[in-house]
Each structure stands twice: as C-alpha cells, then as structure tokens.
Amino acid sequence: MNKHEVVTSKAYRLIAPGKFVETTLQHEVKQGQVVVKPTLASICHADLRYYTGKRKRNVLKEKLPMALFHEGIGHVVISNADSVPPGQRVVIVPNIPGRLLNNNSGKSRLPQSTLRNNVADNYAADSVFLGSGYDGIGQSHLVLPAENAVPVPDSIPDGIAVLTELSSVSLHAIHHVSAFLKEGKVAVFGDGPVGFLTAAMLYHVFRIPKSQLLVFGAVREKLAQFDFATTHLVQDYHFHRQQNVATVIECTGGVFSESAINQAIDLIAPQGKIVLLGVSEERVPINTRDVLAKGLTLIGSSRSTVSDFKALMQDFQNQAYQQTIEKLLPDQYDYIRNVNDLHNTMDKASKNKGWKKIIMNFDW
Helix, strand or coil: CCCCEEEEEEEEEEEECCEEEEEEEEEEECCCEEEEEEEEEECCHHHHHHHCCCCCHHHHHHHCCEECCCEEEEEEEEECCCCCCCCCEEEECCEECHHHCCCCCCCCCCCHHHCCCCCCHHHCCCCEECCCCCCCCCECCEEEEHHHEEECCCCCCHHHHCCHHHHHHHHHHHHCCHHHHHHCEEEEECCCHHHHHHHHHHHHCCCCCHHHEEEEECCHHHHCCCCCCEEEEHHHCCHHHCCCEEEEEECCCHHHHHHHHHHHHHHCCCCCEEEECCCCCCCCCCCHHHHHHHCCEEEECCCCCHHHHHHHHHHCCCHHHHHHHHHHCCCCCEEECCHHHHHHHHHHHHHCCCCCCCEEEECC
C-alpha cells in the first residue's frame, strides 16, 4: 500500500449521553501504520461514564462526538509495516504515544519545553487514548501505529485476549511494587473485574501464595470467585488487627475510593506501599495523618504501555491462568450489527449489577 492512501471506516459515534449515530470516517494510512478490523470489544466503566453522562459537562463537551471502547482485539486487514502482516490477529493497545502520531517521525506533537525525559507513554502529555477524546474501537477500520497492534499467539483464545487491556492495567500497577511483594502480605481492595484480574495476576504471574494474598470486598458472592486468595468482607473486618501487610493495591474507585483507601491505610504496616488504581470523578479525602505517621508511600497508576501487552502474551499462555480469568467471560457475547444493537447493549451494561464482563462481537 502507498504511504498516504485513505480508508473508509463505519463508526458508531457517541454524540451525546445515551445517543450513538452511525457515521463514516476517513483515515489516512501512513508508513508504519496498520488498519485493524475490530472483532471483539469489552465494555469498561469509563465507556459507561460517557454513555450515561456521568462525566463532567465540560469533559463531555470537549471529548464528544467520539467512537467509544478501548478494550478489544481484531485482525489486520491492511499493513504498511513489515512487523505485522495482513491477517494477523492482534490485541489493540489504546494508548498511542505522541511520538507515533501524525507524521510518525518519532517526534512529539508538543513543544520540547513542555515535555520531560523518561516519562512513560501512558503518562506523557502528548499521548492519546482510544475512546477518550480520540475515536476508539467502535469502528470498522481502526488505523494504528504498528506498535499498537500486538500479535496474539494461537494458544490464546479470543475471550482471554480481549481481557488483555484490563489485565495490562493491573500488570502496570503491580510493576510499581514488584520488588517489594515478598516483604510481607499483599492485599487487594475490590471484588470487581479489576480486583479479580489484579489478584489473579499476583497469584499466577508473581507467585503470591493464597496465605499471603488478601482480597477485601463488599459482596460475598463476588469474593467466592477468588478461590486462590484469602478473602474478607470489609464490613466484618477489623483492619487495625492484621499484621505484616506490606503492599496494598486499591482497585475500587468511584464512591468506594474513600473507604477503601482509608481502610488500606489502617491495614498496612509502617513504611508500606499503596498503589491507587481505582478511578473517581470526585476528590477523595484520606487520612494523611497516618500516612505520615507510618511513613507510607502512595503510588498512582493509570493505564499501561505496549510492553505490558507483550508480557501478557507470554503470561496468558499459562493454562491455569486462563482457566482462572475466563470466569469473567459471559456465557454469550452481544452481537453488534447496527446502532440499535449498540444502544441495547449499552443500556444493559449501564444497569448490569453482575460480576462478569460484557463482550461485544462486531458484525461490520
């Protein structure tokens, strides 16, 4: 393919909370880029916050209209890069670094004076993120830098592969404290999909045994799925009594962030490390007195990078790991043939109180 040919993409764009329209986008395909036809996508709480209008009004005004979704897989239909051939099944990396945008020259879009050296791609100010102010996976032909299309080995089923993006967020968070995991017990706050994938990774990839891996949640039925960890209901637990917890990963977010973070502060041993992974739209008050008195380290973690995706393509080949995380997959996928199908699925997802992910199967 020539360097600057154009592809037409059918897109389901959110133009206002609760309203998708089908439209056509024109994408230029440059050297070093590939065109991916999405096949499966998973719905994230971030997608639902846009769809239900729970983002702040100024954020919605700035970012819409936009095709949603950032957790997905597909097949390469056109390749302008030697590294990823046409026909290759890939997982889509939604964080696109500024150095790969526009002219693909390796230079940032922002003035050099505004940038810091050695900032990871997922924290760089000039990066963009699919489905967050930049058209996402909800379109028939997605143009990406080849680096953002990671090949999926044949031994990894589609259902497991579509969990890669969410798992990569957990992996990136754990890497912040990986050198300290053996210093004491490790605790995870959150019994939803993020908490489950984080705890499963600690067990299968980082080899934290059940006796050393604590999971705190609010719903007994959800905690029952964590059979590889020692689980506790937060409403029945005395957090000051636990000893030797050196690391905590908070995976709750939303209205539960305040209680989870402060319970983690009560729980953790002096000079412990707390990774904050849950997203909240509001500011969260925390017990800074005990953060100071205990000498705690709080680490923010957001999104992930290509290297996390590539590492998971190795980790996911572990059959026991696959069997654990496939619990999150629904019995049936939702087929998306048109805007009405998408509205129905998003309405269902916004009311979903269940534990499993909702997976969409695109029929373009």
